[in-house]
Structures are given as structure tokens and as C-alpha cells.
Amino acid sequence: MTPARDHTSRLLLVCSLLLGSVAGFFALTAPPSGAESGTGSGVERHVTATRVLLDATGAEEKVSSHDITLDVSETKNLRGRQEISVSWSGAQPTGGVVADPNSAAGRNQEYPFVLLQCRGVDTTGTVPRGQERLSPQTCWTQTTSERYLEDSDNGLPAWRSDAYAAPDDRNAIVGAPDPRPASCPRRTAPAEHWLPFRAANGTVYYGGPSPALGCVGTPPESDDVESGGLPSNTTYGITGTNGRGSSQFAVWTKNENASLGCSSDVACSLVAVPIVGISCDGFGTRLPVERRLSASKSAAADATCRAPDRYQGGQGAGVRNPNPAVAGSLWWAESNWRNRITVPLDFAVTGDVCDVVSTKQPQALFGSVVLAELTSSWQPKFCTDSSLFPFTHVQAADTASRNLLDSGGIDAALTSGPPVGGFTRTVVQAPVAVGGFAIAYSIDTADGERYDRLKLNARLLAKLLSQSYPATPTVRNNYAALSANPYSLLLDPEFVALNPGLPTTAVFEAATTLQTLATDADLMNALTRYLDADPEARAWLDGTPDPWGMKVNPRYRGIDLPVDSWPQLDDWPMSDPAALAAMTVGSNICYNRSPAPYLGLIANPTGYLATIVQNMQYAVAAPKVKCNADDAGDLSQIALKQQGRQQVGHRFVLGLVSVSSTYRYNLRSAALQTRSTVPAGQQFTGDGGRWFVQPDVDGLTAAAALLHPDKGAQAWVFDPSTLSRSSGMAAYPGLMPVYADIPTRGLSPEVSGRLTTLLCYAAGRGQVTGTANGYLPAGYLPITAADGLGDLRDYTLAAAAAVRAQAGDIPSVTDVPQTNADEVCSGRSASPTPTPTPTPTPTPSATPSASTAVPPIPPAGVGAPPVVPAGASPSGSPSPSATPRADGDVVTSEVALTAGEHSSLGAAGVPAVLLLALASGLAGVWLRWGEALAAGAGSTARTARTSVRKRWRR
Amino acid sequence: MSVLLAPDEPTVVRTGPVDASVPPGLAREPIRLGVSQALLALALVAVWLVVYLTVLSGFEQGHAQKGLYDRVRTELALGTAPMSAGAPAGTPIAVLDVPALGISNLVVVEGTRAEQTADGPGHLLGSVLPGQQGVSVLMGRSLAFGAPFADLPRLRVGDRILVTTGQGRFTYTVNGVRRRGDPVPAALQAKEGRLSLVTAAGDGRFGALAPGDTVYVDAVLADAAPAGVVGTRDPVSPMEVHVSAGTLAELALALQLLLGALVATVWAWQRWSHRGAWIAGAPVVLAAAWLCSSLASQFLPALV
Structure with a gap:
């Protein structure tokens, strides 16, 4: 080979080896595809957030710098309303702390740690097909006050001095709808910042100062609309004085919030915006010269931006307004937004x-x-x-x-x-x-913190179910049988002994009952078997008073357990005219209009377990005793309503749910008593001598050992009666x-x-x-x-x-x-029997088969002899030769033989062509090179002969 | 090698007549060379034909099968697949799977002419559709165009044949393989359906290259769907050599194209550059030859 070809071939060899090894490397290190069991889908991210102040010359002065770490517990295979745990450290402590970080009031805190669910992919490059780009416009907030800001003083709020904002975002009016709707105030405020929300279907909602009056629309799931949906998941997280904070964030799919529209196909993310405050550029050094304000205005803007903080870190919200430059309402400002941490959320495919x-x-x-x-x-x-x-x-x-x-x-x-x-x-x-079943709860302690160590014994559950708490003074004063009973669980000495530290509010209807299903369920059957097997609870239900003298509601005394659905047996005050009069004289005009068994209204069982789960997740009280006289226009039509969502910091709800739902929605579940060595009738002040088990894996595993065939x-x-033995006391009931x-x-x-x-x-x-x-x-x-x-x-x-x-x-x-x-x-997806379709109507172009030579199959039982195709039927298709069997006859069939067909071209064609190729090839070769070959053959023969002779001679 | 002239020898000029005639015996050289070149070309053409039949036509069939499969998939999913006769020749009507032979997702077309079996097994007009009560006949090639039914004689009694049509998925069980002279299978019971797969096969060691006789594989289905309308029989037998006039015209045009491509390549080889002529001409000649072969293969019987 020539040197050039040699060189090229070597080069090609090297390239092929290289490519082969690269391909092999990728094949070996490719991550295994398919579903993973996904316990480790938490992520951790870091960001360094700084705030700078610019003076008139544009020189920067860094006032704060934080290295923030964000931890998210789960980001894969998420399902609707699932709560993921978010925690952060290194952030600025929050001032002006509010009770409920999810409420719109949280935006008025200083330096909150804002968590939002946003739709889209956060990238500066190209967005994948079918997805949107993430921006503040695709982030969900429940109220317009979290998106619309106006300043009526001098029109120079802090966001106009944002050093990192684009010049257009620092105008007096930003983002207003054009043309401005007539329902909006005719005279615009000196400064307005509108942040429209772009829904998944493309609709843009501008929000605005008064959406209820038409200026302007908000998404249907927003709180400004009467219907309202789930409580907001936008969190103005509270960072403690040690720089740490945590929150449970409920993620939404398009089933919970269609305007946000997240799903397994639509990319969404959790965006954490640590609020560090506006980086002040009051003098407009980063603006083009023609847009800068006058010297006096610049000074005023700068002073507004540099205002001092009004709250210390950790201080509760008071009457003072927060420093607007560092408030949570400016989460969208570029100074804060540029420090965001975006964590993509992966939703599981739904049904x-x-x-x-x-x-x-x-x-x-x-x-x-x-x-x-x-x-x-x-x-x-x-x-x-x-x-x-x-x-x-x-x-x-x-x-x-x-x-x-x-x-x-x-x-x-x-x-x-x-x-x-x-x-x-x-x-x-x-x-x-x-x-299993679980008793889920949402309870706040006397300090307003969330309580998570609830212990319940069977007798307390029996008290809750048997409508034995009077709940209000009117009931207690007029219902003789309950006159010696404490108002609610919170005032029951037995409950206080097991769960100290909870508030002792006198009137709290939600603390007198357990939210349960109204329909039959094996959940209730299992719970009542547990109550039936517990000696304390059974004795109490049979009439024995508890150590403090509380007695069971006489309607439930001696109730036969287990039951599939808990009966509502109490009908007070319906059968007692005096009591009825006492109840209807009050200011509850809704009740007066249509009196009903009052304790039944408090119990208010529901038809769906999902309702109870949602009530536990958002602390919604079920008692249907609320009457808002100022709500309705026509007082004669007013009706009782559910008490609804309880205020954060003062929550108490209990419900019967399944163990799996407590894990998915992050509900707290109570530890239930398995065994008690406390003597009956003895008062107690602590939980000594009693064993309580949580519905965690250990408790369930120990209980599984008690299953017997x-x-x-x-x-x-x-069998719950085995729980009280030493072998069963670690088992979850x-x-x-x-x-x-x-x-x-x-x-x-x-x-x-x-x-x-x-x-x-x-x-x-x-x-x-x-x-x-x-x-x-x-x-x-x-x-x-x-x-x-x-x-x-x-x-x-x-x-x-x-x-x-x-x-x-x-x-x-x-x-x-x-x-x-x-x-x-093995292999058992049963092949479905083909559903026979009705004989299709023939298409107009088909000619009926009158001329066919293939005989139709005669139906069984008809004695028509088959038509044997005459002559040499060119088709090799077999014809049924036997006469159809009449019932029971044995018919000897003439055996017909297959005619078959023959094609000589097929038989001889290819071999002939091959022979032709061989023959003509040989002939051509011989004609062309015959003599040269013969000569060469001759010379080699001669040399062979001479060499043989030489050897012979030797 | 360089020739060294002896430095002392002077050059001698001869004057006088010089005999420049062709040496005796060499007058037949051009004829010999020409004939040998023609024979070699013939050999090349023959080899090309064999290669085309056995290998290249398989690519054509694979390409056609791909398009047909996408089409039949959609039609089956939408429920618009044909369920009785009347579909134009060449439309896909069913999907065939024979696990014992490794056949999967083979699309069956309507019609059994050579053009149709070039795309895949054809359904004989005049028999019911697969899956219906009665006799359904499918015919496929065993040598050229992918030879989908080449291994058909290897089927054993009890092997399964799965057919998917617009009426559902049916599993036939093979109950016999027969050739000329073997007895035909027993009569069908009520609601039974029979599927006959037909192809051509040869005997002996080189039988695969010389398929001359038909071989039939019968399979039975216990619970078949009610039969639809049956079409008119096609008078042309699948083992006949039948060429339509249209094919002949196309073949003539294709041969002219091939000729033109060859002439152009040769001219470029002489006038332009050797390498350029090869690069530009070879693909064109190859494509034209492929086209000619594809049209000429319709001279073969539909089952070969």
C-alpha cells in the first residue's frame, strides 16, 4: 500500500477504536432505566444572598451576605396535596412574626423566607418543548395583595430603587393592564406595581387593587373569589434567630389548582426566595441618564430604601408597619428574586x-x-x-x-x-x-406551637364517640345526664394527665368529638373492636363512671360493639321541650330556624374519608353550629354552617383516617394505648403504667405478629384483646x-x-x-x-x-x-376473547361472492353436499371434502388430495441464473486472460519441473 | 526502470519503407477482448440479479413493511381496519405472528399478485379474512423480498399462529403441513375457522434456491368471528408468471434510464476524471439497476 493509504487506514483504525470505547463507556455507565424505589429523592441547594447599598456615585456597600442552604425532603413521585418538608439555614432572622406563615399576612414580615410553587422551567437558555419559562408571573399566590403594590405617599417606594431591576421595572406604573379597565380607580396611585398571574391555559389575570369590584380578575382558586379553594401553599417562612427555619409545603397538581396546572407533563418547581431586602440604588446610578429622577427625589427614594428595620429578629408582629424594603411582599423584586433557589418537582403520573x-x-x-x-x-x-x-x-x-x-x-x-x-x-x-386506622389530629399547644405527641387511650376515644361532652354551658345546664361531665377533651382531667401543655379553652366544640365517616366502613369496625376489647373503655360504656366522675351519655350506655358505622343516638334537645326552649332562645338564629339534635350537629359525620383527611391537613372543624347573621341577605333563609378552618396557633381537630393517608399528607397521628397497669377507679396525673404505640413501622410490624388465622x-x-399481654403491648392497635x-x-x-x-x-x-x-x-x-x-x-x-x-x-x-x-x-394477562362484531355492512365497491369457486362452509346439520371445485383448481386452497355430519351419523369421507401447483420458472430460475453467471464469468476470464494464465501456468510448470529434476539429480 | 544508453553508440537513422501493418494473429484481438468483456458483464448482471433477489429485495420489503405496520396499527386502534372484502389491493388488513419461526408483526396485505406479495404475505381474494369462520388463505414468498415464509415447512403440529385483525386477536393452532398429493384437512365444524399459509418450496439440498412447488400449512381456530363478505376470486394463480402491461412499460423506461446512466458514466470517465466518474456515476447506475431489478422481479411467480 502507498504511504498515504497506509496513513489513512491507520487513522481510521484509531478513530474507530476511540469511538468504540466511547460508546462502550456510555453503555456501561448508563443509569438503569425504569422506576426507582425513590426513598432518596431529597435535594440540598446553596446560594449566597447579598444586599448592597449604592450611593450617589454608584459605589457599592455590602450590608449583608448570607450563605443559605436549603433542604427539600422529597422531589420525586409527588402526588397532589402531598406535603414535603423544607428546611433552611443561614438566612436572616424574620421579624414581625405572624401566626400563620401561609396567610397573606405573612407578606408583611421582615425578612421572611418565601416558598412558592411555580410553573415552568427555570433556565436562561431554550425551554424544552411544551414547557414554559419560570418567572414571577407563573408563581402562585393566593391573594392579590401578594402581587399588587401601590404607594400613595411620594410615589418612590423601595422597589423603584432596586439596583438589579431592569430600567422598565423601575417606572412609576409597572405592568398595569392596557387599556386600564373602567372599574379601576380613575386616578392612578403615584406608583403601582402589577404582577399578573399567567394561568396554565394562557389566561392572564392582572389582579389589582379591588378585584371584587372588577379591577381586575383573579384566578378562580384565589381567595379573593367567594368560592375559594384550598388554603394557600405560598409560605412566608419564619426564620428563627439561629438562622434556621422549616416548613411543610403542600404541593399541588392540576387537580388541586388548575390555574397553576402542574402535572407529570407540565414542569413545576418549588422556588425558595430568601428575602434580603432591596439593594438600594435611589440615585439611579444604574439607570440611563434620561430616566434618573431629580436630586431631591433621588434623595427621598434613597432614604425610603435605606429605612431601618422596625422589628428585631424573632419579634412578633405588632401595630408597627414593617420596613417595606425588606418585607415579604417584595419577593418578586429582582434583588430578592435573583437569589432564588429553584428545585424542580417531579409529579407521579396519576390515574x-x-x-x-x-x-x-x-x-x-x-x-x-x-x-x-x-x-x-x-x-x-x-x-x-x-x-x-x-x-x-x-x-x-x-x-x-x-x-x-x-x-x-x-x-x-x-x-x-x-x-x-x-x-x-x-x-x-x-x-x-x-x-390500618389512625387517629389524626392537628393541635396547637398553649404557646401556639404544633403539638405532636398526642396520646389517647380507648376510654377517651369512647368519650369522644359517645357524645358525652356537653361542649357549651347551655347544653350542660339543660342536659341532666351530662351535667357532671367536663365541657370538652381539653378540660377532661384524664386527657390533661396524658397530654399536658395544651390550652384549656372552655368552649371548643371541635374538641368534643372525633370526625368519622357516616357510612359503613371496616375502619369503624376495627376501632370499635379495639374499644370493646379495652376493659376501661368497655366498663365506661357500660355505665361505670371514670375516676373523676364522668359518665357515659345514657343513649350509648351498654352499646353493643363492634359496629360498622357509629350511630348518632342522642337526640337532645328534641324530646325535652324545656331544653329546646333554652336552646332556641339564644342568638343562634340559624339553629332557631331549624332545631336539630345539637350533639349530632357537633359530631357531623361525613360521607368521604378524603374530606376527613383534608380537614385534618388544614385544621377544618366539622361542627355545624356556625351562624353568620351578616352573611345572608334574607334572614329567613339563613342556615347553619361548618365552623371551618381554625386559626393557626389555636387548632384542635381529631379525625379517624387511614395510616397511609397520614403519611401522604403529613398528618400527625395519635399514639394509642395498648396496656394499662393502673388500677381501675384511681385518679392519675401522668401516663405512668400505661403503654402507647405510634402507627409507625415498628408498631405495625409488632401488630402483624399478632395476626392469627x-x-x-x-x-x-x-384480636385487640391480645394487646394487653406483654407480648402485644408494643403492637399498634x-x-x-x-x-x-x-x-x-x-x-x-x-x-x-x-x-x-x-x-x-x-x-x-x-x-x-x-x-x-x-x-x-x-x-x-x-x-x-x-x-x-x-x-x-x-x-x-x-x-x-x-x-x-x-x-x-x-x-x-x-x-x-x-x-x-x-x-x-406466568404470562397471565389472559388473552381476551375477541368480541364478535356484528357482520359489517358490505362496502359498495365489494361485489358479492356469487362467482366464487371456493364453496362456503355449510352450516352444521344441513345436509347439502359440498361443491367440489371442478377441474384443476388453480388455487391450492383446500376444499372441505367431508359431508357435514348430521346428528349421530358416521359418514365416511372421501379423502381428497391436495392438487398443488408448480412453477418451472421458480424451480429453475435462480439456479439457471447462477449457472449462467458462472459460465459466462469463466468464459470471459478465459478469453481475456487465458493466454496470460496459460503462459504463467506453463512457466511455473517449467520451473517446477526443473526444480523437481534438480532435486532428483541431487 | 531506467534504460541506460550506451554512451558510445551513435544513433543510426534508417531510411526506407517501414512495415507498420498489424502483426498476424492480432486482428482478432479486439473481438476477443470485446467478447470477453461482454461475457464478464453478463456474469456481473447475473450475479447482481441473484444478489438482488436474495438480499436487496429484502430491504425493499422491510421498508414497505414499516410503512404498512404504522398504517395498520393506526387503523386497528381506530377500528377502521377492513373487516370484509372490498379493500383495494395492497392495503394492510392484518398482523401476523408465528413465534415458532420468529415471525412477529408481519403485516398482511390484500391481494396475491407479485406486486402485493413483494410487500408482505398476501390475502387470497375469495377467501374469508383471518379470524373469521371459514377458510382463510394467506400466501407469502419464500425466496425473494424478505422471504417471510421461507421456513414455513418447519412448522410442527401444535405451533401457534397469532393473527390480529380489526375484529380482534385470534390464535390458530397448526394441525398439518402438506404438499401436492397429501390429503386435505378435515371439514370444519360450526364456528371454526381455518387458516392456510401457502408458499413455494423446493426439495433437496438446494431446495431453498429452487422453489418450484407449493406447500400448505393449515391451522385451525375454535371460536372464530362471523364471516364477512368474501371478495371475487382472482383469476391469476400465484404460481403463474403474470406481467401486466403497465409493468412492461415501466421496465422499458427503467432500462432506458439505466442505459443513459451507463453512457453518462462512461463519457464522464473518459472526458472528465476517473475518480469523479466513479463517485458521481456509481450511485446513479446502482439506483437505476435496482429499479430495473425491482420491476423485473415481477416476472417471478408471486410465491417465489
């Missing part, structure tokens, strides 16, 4: 995708509200995975679901136990999850296994195949904990041998085999058969 992706009919599973978080995680996974199937979880009362299943109305139910008397159909109860129920049963009740006879193959897939998933992949879709969410105990629940898992697999077989078997719970998971579960 909405199932309507788009899946065309198959979803399988309906009825029942158990305890599984709500589990099914919301599994549903998107099931409908997007082709080996699984789409399903919907219809959260219904467990009793109704069992009845429907027994009567054949539905194919599968999710419940926590069999019906009383058992199923009449052959139904197998396969464990799919182990969850019950032959009669054909399921595992949790609220454990509830949830079963999939599936009939093992009478299901169609498609449905039984799907349900087998569900059970196989629940026995395998479905018990891996994680936040991504398809994993087991927090709040459920994994059913694995490691947690002592190997028997339950084996039973689920045995149940899967029984469901597939549909032979009417129910595996034994005491003697669980070992089943091979692969055998039962």
Missing part, C-alpha cells in the same frame, strides 16, 4: 392517564377506603403496563361491597373481613395489603389487613385471569415499598416473610391459583398450601 392510554374496559374493585393511597399508586402502573390490566377502585362501604359480591353484582371486593355469617358464594379472601372467617384476624374477596367459581376466564394477575402482583412486585407508581406507598406494611407475614403471601399465591382454576376451591388458612409463583403467575 388520569388511564382514560387516554387504555382502551380496555377497566376492572372495578369495590370497597376499602384504607387502600386509597395504594390504588392511586398502582392504577397508573396497571393501565400503562401491557402485562397488567386497567382497574378502578370504587371506594365504597365495605358492607355494601361484600353484599354486592355475594349477590353476584360485582366480581371483586376489597374488605378487611368476611361478613357476619360468612359468604354464601365460594369466595377466597386473599391478603393484598396490610394497613381464623378457620371460621377463612382469613387472618387481629389499629392494624387492618385488607383482602381482595374474589369468587372461585363463576367468573369468566377474562375476569379471573385479570384478578389472578392482581393477586400475583400483590404477592410479588406490589409489596416493594417506594414512592413511584406501582410500588407500596408508605403506611402499609409489606407482606413479606421478613415482616413475619410469609403465610399471608403464600396464601395470596394459593388464592391466585384457586381464582385461575375457578373450581370452587378455597385454600385453608391454617394449612396454607405452597404454590409455585411462576406456575400460577
